[in-house]
Amino acid sequence: MEIKVVRKVLAVNERMAAENRKLFSNKGIFVLNLMSSPGSGKTAILEKTLARLLPKVPAAVIVGDVYTTRDADRLARSGAPVVQITTGDFGGTCHLAAHVVGEAAAGINLDAVAVLFIENIGNLICPGGYDLGEDVRGVVLSVTEGEDKPLKYACIFRSCDFTVLNKVDLLPHLTFNKEEAIANIRAINPNMQIFETSAMTGQGLDVWIAWLEEQVRAKRCRTRGALAND
Amino acid sequence: MEIKVVRKVLAVNERMAAENRKLFSNKGIFVLNLMSSPGSGKTAILEKTLARLLPKVPAAVIVGDVYTTRDADRLARSGAPVVQITTGDFGGTCHLAAHVVGEAAAGINLDAVAVLFIENIGNLICPGGYDLGEDVRGVVLSVTEGEDKPLKYACIFRSCDFTVLNKVDLLPHLTFNKEEAIANIRAINPNMQIFETSAMTGQGLDVWIAWLEEQVRAKRCRTRGALAND
Numbered sequence: 001m002e003i004k005v006v007r008k009v010l011a012v013n014e015r016m017a018a019e020n021r022k023l024f025s026n027k028g029i030f031v032l033n034l035m036s037s038p039g040s041g042k043t044a045i046l047e048k049t050l051a052r053l054l055p056k057v058p059a060a061v062i063v064g065d066v067y068t069t070r071d072a073d074r075l076a077r078s079g080a081p082v083v084q085i086t087t088g089d090f091g092g093t094c095h096l097a098a099h100v101v102g103e104a105a106a107g108i109n110l111d112a113v114a115v116l117f118i119e120n121i122g123n124l125i126c127p128g129g130y131d132l133g134e135d136v137r138g139v140v141l142s143v144t145e146g147e148d149k150p151l152k153y154a155c156i157f158r159s160c161d162f163t164v165l166n167k168v169d170l171l172p173h174l175t176f177n178k179e180e181a182i183a184n185i186r187a188i189n190p191n192m193q194i195f196e197t198s199a200m201t202g203q204g205l206d207v208w209i210a211w212l213e214e215q216v217r218a219k220r221c222r223t224r225g226a227l228a229n230d
Numbered sequence: 231m232e233i234k235v236v237r238k239v240l241a242v243n244e245r246m247a248a249e250n251r252k253l254f255s256n257k258g259i260f261v262l263n264l265m266s267s268p269g270s271g272k273t274a275i276l277e278k279t280l281a282r283l284l285p286k287v288p289a290a291v292i293v294g295d296v297y298t299t300r301d302a303d304r305l306a307r308s309g310a311p312v313v314q315i316t317t318g319d320f321g322g323t324c325h326l327a328a329h330v331v332g333e334a335a336a337g338i339n340l341d342a343v344a345v346l347f348i349e350n351i352g353n354l355i356c357p358g359g360y361d362l363g364e365d366v367r368g369v370v371l372s373v374t375e376g377e378d379k380p381l382k383y384a385c386i387f388r389s390c391d392f393t394v395l396n397k398v399d400l401l402p403h404l405t406f407n408k409e410e411a412i413a414n415i416r417a418i419n420p421n422m423q424i425f426e427t428s429a430m431t432g433q434g435l436d437v438w439i440a441w442l443e444e445q446v447r448a449k450r451c452r453t454r455g456a457l458a459n460d
Contacts, residue, residue: 167374
């Protein structure tokens, strides 16, 4: 009985995710679903990313937390439209679901947005099973978490298009073996794109931003036809 | 319909947790349920803890992961009996449940155990709702995760008896404000016992071990009557 209900929930989620995807594509918006453990630095990366993208690339954020609006408060300082979802109101759900993202997106003027970041709830397990209608999925892995996490949380890493290996400024103070971590990521997902960053020092953000801008341009071309000077 | 099933699952879990609790108490075993984000250092703390407790205080470990037996392999080197639960076999469940712990405990000679550590799956949300039959619940919080985590993952922090604030050796390299973190913990849970540790350098482990030994002695006295020299 439990399994049946879970299947039904996932089927509903898939339907709602398809609706989100259609909406976002109609608007030519590039959408990222960012997942990670608590405290990996998702919000800090987004803060730095928004500061570099805006105003050239108009961005919006949907951010999920079980409790508090702290992340939304931090991100709103960028000037970007930010919608906070607190799942504590919905029984403390441990992941974002497509219908919740759809409702949040309705609160954003999507015609003025080129890239939408969905900052998922800090959880390396449950969010992986829920398509939100995104174009790409990324996982943020802090180097303080250890090399073995891609193997232990394989589903998330398998489902993602890119990994942001964050807090690399701390590497001199850790026993973390970066080569082993990258080998573990590739063992789970050979095609994973890997960015090495420090939200604190700014290291590696240029490469990440350049990739992002390229994706935003490509999404626009795919969905609105090739526009000159875009 | 979904809610009904979840309620039923939790009611079954409570019944199984009560059975575990009765079994552990009959044997005079002190049981800890350790929860945290991925990569907070639960396993490293347990490695150091087992090395100091054994052979004086006989200990066993039940360790949960979605995938891999890496943590069990690390902990088994201590010589303690270790049972790994990999929930990937059960549909990738994101938390330990009482019946799974009961089955794992059946594989341990409990008559030879004074303290049982249950290392839960790395997840700051879902494990909080599942009583495993433990005496105390602890959350390991790495200082690399940020001061705000007790507020954002309030349910886990509210349900715990103690916090292990780990990786304090990294404090000189972080902007982490320890006083703010502790204030946040106390705002959620005024009675929280807080240990500051570094599994890497050993800092703070003496206080943690002394507390543990005291709890083990107290549990034995409560359940077997006061024994001299115990």
